[in-house]
Amino acid sequence: MDPSNQPQQLSRAQKRKLKKNQRDKKAREEAIVNPESKTGQKFLQKQQRYNERREEKLKEEKASIKRKISWETEEDEKAKLKEEIKTVEAKIVAANTEAKRFKACSDDASQPFPAERVQIKPIVQTLSQGHLSQQQEDQIEEIWQFSTDNDILAEEFSIPVTGHDFKTIKLDKQHSGWLNDTIVDFYLQLIASQSSNTKVFAFPTIFHRTLIDRYEDALKFGRRRNDLHHYELYLIPILLDNHWTILYFKPDLTTIGHYNSLTNHGPDSKPIIDRALKYFKAMFEKRGRKWIEPAIDNRQVPQQNNGSDCGVFCCYFARCLASNKDIDVLPIQIGLFRKQIAFEIVSKTLIQKLF
Numbered sequence: 001m002d003p004s005n006q007p008q009q010l011s012r013a014q015k016r017k018l019k020k021n022q023r024d025k026k027a028r029e030e031a032i033v034n035p036e037s038k039t040g041q042k043f044l045q046k047q048q049r050y051n052e053r054r055e056e057k058l059k060e061e062k063a064s065i066k067r068k069i070s071w072e073t074e075e076d077e078k079a080k081l082k083e084e085i086k087t088v089e090a091k092i093v094a095a096n097t098e099a100k101r102f103k104a105c106s107d108d109a110s111q112p113f114p115a116e117r118v119q120i121k122p123i124v125q126t127l128s129q130g131h132l133s134q135q136q137e138d139q140i141e142e143i144w145q146f147s148t149d150n151d152i153l154a155e156e157f158s159i160p161v162t163g164h165d166f167k168t169i170k171l172d173k174q175h176s177g178w179l180n181d182t183i184v185d186f187y188l189q190l191i192a193s194q195s196s197n198t199k200v201f202a203f204p205t206i207f208h209r210t211l212i213d214r215y216e217d218a219l220k221f222g223r224r225r226n227d228l229h230h231y232e233l234y235l236i237p238i239l240l241d242n243h244w245t246i247l248y249f250k251p252d253l254t255t256i257g258h259y260n261s262l263t264n265h266g267p268d269s270k271p272i273i274d275r276a277l278k279y280f281k282a283m284f285e286k287r288g289r290k291w292i293e294p295a296i297d298n299r300q301v302p303q304q305n306n307g308s309d310c311g312v313f314c315c316y317f318a319r320c321l322a323s324n325k326d327i328d329v330l331p332i333q334i335g336l337f338r339k340q341i342a343f344e345i346v347s348k349t350l351i352q353k354l355f
Contacts, residue, residue: 035109044106047114051099058092059173070145082134090123093332100305123332130336131353132343140342144170154345157189161345169342171308177338179311181205184237184244186345187315192235194350195322201231202318208238208247211275218279219286229287235318236276240267244310247276248321249294251284257297259327261304261313305331312338319354329355 010018024043031040062085069081094117101114130137147153147163154161161182171177188202203221211218222228236247238258245260245267256277258269273296284291304313312334320327329337333355344350 031105032113032115035105035113041106044102048099048102048106051095051102055092055095055099058088058095062088062092063173086124086127087120089127090120093123093127094118094120096305126330126332127336129333129355131340131351132336136343137339140339140346143342143346154186154348156348157186157193159186159189161186166342166345169312169338169345171335171338177308177312178242179244179315181239183341183345184311184314187341188235188237188318190344190348190350191318191322195233197324198322199230199232200235200322201228201233202235203237205237205239208236208272211236211279215275215279219282229284229289233321234280235321237314237318238267238272243267244314245272246314246317247272248317249276249280251280251289251292251294254292254294255297256280256294257299259301259314259317261301261310261317263300263303266310299327301327302329302331304334309334312341315341316354319350323354325354 027039027043030037031043034040035044065081065085065088069078069085072078072081097118098114101111104111105113132140143153143163144167147166149162149164149167151163152160153163153166159182165180165182167175168178168180168183185205192200192202207218207221210221232250232252234249234251236249238245238247243262243266245258247256247258249256256273258272260266260269277294281291301317302313304310309331316329316334316337317327319325337355340351
């Protein structure tokens with residue numbers, strides 16, 4: 001018998017690999033057909049953990065490339081490394097998305113099984129759609145890197161923004177990306193001051209807490225302002241349980257709404273809207289403006305996919321409301337909007353482009 005026609009003997013390592021592949025294939029089939037079974041759950045959770053580990057490794061790779069950029073002196077090499085970062089960022093988004101999809105399927109059997117892998121190319125294209133130039137992005141990165149906590153980076157509306165405040169916009173391994181009240185206050189005042197189409201009044205972040213705890217004091221707010229009842233859009237940023245949301249009121253359109261980028265975990269809208277309605281009705285009637293009971297805007301707004309983006313979504317919603325733009329944004333674009341907020345604050349100028 002010709003030796004070449006004899007079946008090739010597998011090594012022990014090859015046999016183990018073959019058995020593992022067969023087990024994984026059966027487990028995958030079980031997860032598709034019966035995700036609630038023990039085997040199905042084990043497979044889904046294993047895939048979730050794999051993608052979470054992959055995401056962490058990619059974040060380390062991104063940090064390593066950033067260090068190389070800081071050392072590099074050749075502009076051409078810097079440009080190549082920056083393009084490399086975009087690809088790694090796209091892979092991070094893909095790994096994060098896949099981990100969440102497997103978790104969703106594990107938690108709820110009615111969710112579709114993640115049969116198709118997330119494609120990298122469309123994510124890279126989206127990441128290239130930011131509204132900042134490379135020079136502007138580099139400026140923000142330098143400020144984040146070299147500013148001290150006590151540096152005053154911007155001051156307007158009687159609100160100084162320090163290096164500490166500014167770094168709350170940054171989201172990476174060392175920074176949570178959770179916007180503090182100074183950033184939200186400054187940005188909403190920037191919107192109000194530079195809105196050309198709509199007359200906007202942005203309440204300070206402390207106002208909603210006053211409205212809840214000391215209603216009579218809230219009624220005294222702005223009592224020296226003769227025009228407080230003449231605005232077309234009122235914005236009230238809300239911080240409850242470490243989560244930012246925003247309430248808006250458009251008296252001319254008789255519409256009020258509460259936008260929450262995390263509806264499954266955020267505060268109940270009804271008591272927030274009820275208290276705001278009580279305030280606006282009392283304020284308008286006291287100042288002689290006709291009161292018409294507004295309709296409640298219950299639309300579903302875009303949702304965040306992490307625990308850090310609520311403040312950025314809050315600012316994005318405010319921008320859309322002030323510019324009468326449809327609210328339509330992807331979580332990946334919110335990451336780009338972070339840098340836009342940072343640049344707009346240090347330049348004290350809104351970029352007239354939104355996602």
